[in-house]
Amino acid sequence: MNENEVEGVAIANLIAADEKTIVGWVYRWNTGALAIRWDMHGPQRVSRIYPDLSDADKAEIDFASLTQLPCRDD
Structure with missing residues (x-):
């Protein structure tokens, strides 16, 4: 990554x-x-993250609320 630019890397999938x-x-x-x-x-309901993230990372993205979102077919 270039330190002079803001860049991101995918680290996990939302299932x-x-x-x-x-x-x-x-x-x-x-x-x-x-x-x-x-x-x-x-946005839609998530059942898990793969690979799993630390509890601190899950808190940062508010994983608990992601498990409560409506499903695509709701």
Whole structure:
């Protein structure tokens, strides 16, 4: 990464409630911050993160609220 630019790298997949579909990605920015990028359907319920993240990282992206979002088919 270039230290003069803000850049991010995908570090984990967000897995949908169906346990097989990737619905988004967790990115770590060179600033240290985490952010979520959703697929073209936008935010939806997440069942897990793969690979798993630390509890602190999950808290930063508010994983608990991601498990409560409506499913794509709701």
